[in-house]
Amino acid sequence: MTRRTKAAVLGSPIAHSLSPALHRAAYAALGLSDREYGRYEVDEAALPGFMERTGPGWAGLSLTMPLKRAVIPLLDEVSDTAASVEAVNTVVFTEDGRRLGDNTDIPGIRAALHERGMTGVEHAAVLGAGATASSALAALAPLCTGEVTVYVRSRARAQEMRNWGERLGVAVRTADWADAAAALHAPLVVATTPAGATDDLAGAVPQAPGVLFDVLYEPWPTPLAAAWSARGGKVIGGLDLLVHQAVFQVEQMTGCDRAPLEAMRAAGQAALAGRRV
Template identity: 45%
Template sequence: MTGDGPRRAAVLGSPVAHSKSPALHRAAYAALGLTGWTYEAIDTTAEQLPGRVRAAGPEWAGFSVTMPGKLAALAVADVRTRRAELVGSANTLVRTDEGWRADCTDIDGMAGALRAAGLPAQARRAVLIGAGGTALPTLAALADAGIGEVSVVARSAERARGVLDLAQTLGMTAQFIAFDDDRTLRTACAVTDVTVSTVPASAAASLVTSVADTARLVDVIYDPWPTPLAAVVSAAGGTVVGGLVMLLNQAYSQVEQFTGLPAPREAMAAALDL
């Protein structure tokens, strides 16, 4: 909602000083002519988030939420979108007449990254590396893109349980692959339509040889770049899309929900040199 007069928004997380969200949102507000709008980065832990959100005055239009606050953001909300409830986390809080609404635009971000990677309409198989907070919205985006089979790569089957359970809920066929099962992972990556890595670059470094033959890689990391996985897939002739593309696409939806106006996509992409 655009409202009258100055409005405020911010990204909440810890650490958050490195976030590129301020550059994206400020570029959007400038392009939309919202001269009274501000956007800042506020270091906020998961424990601090509920109090900060509840104390926000009427001038606050919304919050972007990064780690480690996405579960807390879902819990503090007065209303929740179906998809936020489905994946169990929220990266977006929007002030509405009903109170704070939680949404998960990370799904939009991954959907945009998959399009940028050239995922074909007939794609059916994916490899998903990691089982943390980003893996769940990634899985939802993969299901929306028509993926019906997913291999989940994690340290243990227990750690992968939440992702495997969501895959079942989404009607997908899922298998677990251990991080150290090089042979099975290599085979899966060689035949998959897309591999998505949701883990830190250091954690994925040991998988370089196994992932090298994948045709398309989406790596949610953008700093440092290129990641070891991105470098090896690119060197082998594969298509690589990095985390900045995901960040940009999730921000489009946030800007639209905060302001009630269409996101100025060219101006926002220019803010990231994309």
């Protein structure tokens, strides 16, 4: 039986990814000296060819944009979690050569919230309407007892998010991005937008903010996160999400019962600090 020791992160662009640092730190802490984890620039057009070249020595893949939906037709099975948002960020290769797709972003978001004491909330706000926003809705489904307001820039996106809410069992109300400052008064705010998109909101942070979950990890802190912390609010960052979702990936790709969360977090922090020097 061929040992499955190879894994990698795929995406485009990919040079910024911290996944190699996290996974390699996990392998070192677990004593898996024969494991290797790479990083490959792969876009949607190149993905089928790359998948065909993954031989029996491959254990799994981490996927980032723009591959999370493009990979689905190439898989043999997709988990209910991934199917719920039509997005796969994890592929595991089985001993018999099957390709299994999963989404660890959703439990990763939930685990990051739980780590900071967020086990339930009456209502929440989500900034943005992309793939991460739909994953955030799925993560909030068992945690939020009331309405989630999603702030979007277009009517089409608004309809998409209402559709996701209906599908995921979340009461979703949509609001125009021009009114996004109102979101900051929610007890939980999840910012899923690209770098720079929320910078103008930093001046609107209320005097006693709740919890901000900003999915960015570079640059960090974002102006919104910095202003939030300055007002005494609790901030969860993108590195928290990245580490928690990677924990689930390591466990699936290696078969270990418990991935080394703190070793992976330290590796991510060190990698980011090295970029700022």
